[in-house]
Amino acid sequence: MLDREGHFLHAGERVAHPRLEAGLHSWISRHPDDGRYILTNGYDWTYFTVESAPYFVRSIRVLPDQVRLTLSDGTEEPWQPALTRSDAGVLVTRVKATAAHGPYDARFSRHAQSSLMPILEDRDGHPAVRVAGELCDLPEG
Numbered sequence: 001m002l003d004r005e006g007h008f009l010h011a012g013e014r015v016a017h018p019r020l021e022a023g024l025h026s027w028i029s030r031h032p033d034d035g036r037y038i039l040t041n042g043y044d045w046t047y048f049t050v051e052s053a054p055y056f057v058r059s060i061r062v063l064p065d066q067v068r069l070t071l072s073d074g075t076e077e078p079w080q081p082a083l084t085r086s087d088a089g090v091l092v093t094r095v096k097a098t099a100a101h102g103p104y105d106a107r108f109s110r111h112a113q114s115s116l117m118p119i120l121e122d123r124d125g126h127p128a129v130r131v132a133g134e135l136c137d138l139p140e141g
Contacts, residue, residue: 001049002037006056006072006109025072028054030101053092055106060115065132067119071095071106081129081136091138 001009008015008024015021027039031047037054038045056072060079067079075096083094091113096102119129120138127138 002051002054004052004107006058006107022074025055026074028073028104030104032101035101052087053105053107055095055104057091057093057095057106057108057112059109060112062119067129067131069093069095069106069112079131081131081138084139086139 003009006025008021015024024039027041029038029040029045030036031038031045036047037050039048040046057069058072059070061068061070061076067081068076069079070076077095079093081093084091086092087107091108092105093108094103095106096104116129119131121128121130121135123135123137126140128135129138130136
């Protein structure tokens with residue numbers, strides 16, 4: 001199981017080995033027939049349970065022309081704030097639009113979400129971020 005904080009659990013215990021956990025994050029996909037989440041290494045696969053989102057935004061990098069997300073599988077991609085929603089105050093965004101069986105959801109870690117502070121602005125009492133000079137509304141809640 002993958003919990004709400006982005007940790008893999010087996011038999012109720014957190015997977016303790018960091019490289020194994022990193023490997024599991026890199027094996028996330030969806031079954032092509034039923035869309036359920038699977039772990040696959042390209043040869044073997046198994047279903048697994050996702051408590052919230054299959055991917056997690058671990059950190060962000062603010063560049064002059066974009067914000068780059070570093071995801072739990074070690075990949076990086078530009079953030080599209082318009083594809084972001086709130087889940088009980090935690091940002092969740094769509095990622096991996098071109099991946100097999102994508103797109104997928106990615107839940108912001110506390111660190112990644114708090115790292116938005118330098119680009120966070122107020123627009124008429126609502127949260128927004130400035131990305132590449134453009135003010136983009138953020139979901140509330």
